[in-house]
Amino acid sequence: KPRLYSGMQPSADSLQIGNYIGALLSWKALQQTHDAYFSIVDLHALTVAQDPVKLRENTRRTAAQYIASGIDPSAATLYVQSHVAAHAQLAWVLNTITGFGEASRMTQFKDKSAKQGSDGTTVGLFAYPILMAADILLYDTVVVPVGEDQRQHVELTRDIAARFNSRFGDTFVIPEADIQKETAKIFDLQNPTAKMSKSAESHAGVIWLLDEPSVTAKKIMRAVTDADGGVVFDRENKPGVTNLLTIYSTMAERSIQSLEDEYAGRGYGDLKKGLAEVVTGTFGPIRARVLELLGDPAELDRLLAHNADRAAGVANVTLARAFDRVGLIPRA
């Protein structure tokens, strides 16, 4: 089976619907056909300020949400990034062959550093994509399923891998991003031209996996639309309605066309009501399962430890190869 790698940051106490649609749904399918590694990337989360108590809690909560959403920890390797030391170790080596200008061109860095201000912007935030390159390359990954927002980071990973290979000899597999075109980007319900994010300043337009159904429904009913009234998919002129249709279509596994037909002439209220039912219907059971899993943290930790061992077995082989190629002597 081809190797696959992907991850999510434990940067909030719940995942948002963009993570579910853009990542988890495709992971669930891909774990059948691939040798899949799914990481909870806690080292990445540290690149912006985190409360240690919350980070610990959010890491377990993220793991529980992966499992409750259908990631099977016996079919796929589901582990916490910091449990496999090779990630930070390889990242250091890759830092040394990445250009400052090259890293400066990453749009996620530009966006996030603009929000953090110059004192809040850490070297870690700058190096984020290089740590991500290490994550991917350690597993001889062929496929990286991510949202559109991560395309540039996967491109950088390919550049770094190719550079390493040409400088030090064939070492890394060159990975490829797998981006689902139509569902690649879910937008904020209150600001439908901005990506929905766990770390958004305002939560008013974010649909959380673990929200109470009534809260989710309220947020959907209040989603920004337009004055035109037509339920039509039109990214340019009707970003709000288009976003709702995208979410509806993936969550209900229905075509955009059939939704446009069903809601033609019925107005946005009906569309939103229908969507709220679909979303809460899917997230309700997931939420219940998450709470169940979190009720036994020791069992969850055991499972993560076991999976981390499996991941480390693969990662350490690649790390040793890379260390050797650059001239670091093995510990006797």
Ligand code: ATP
């Ligand atoms: P943060 O705000 O902390 O960066 P995030 O919501 O952007 O959080 P990540 O942990 O950075 O989430 O990304 C996890 C996965 O979810 C990635 O594969 C990413 O491409 C995908 N993803 C994140 N936001 C969206 C979105 N709005 N639409 C589709 N996919 C998304």
Ligand code: MG
């Ligand atoms: Mg992100």
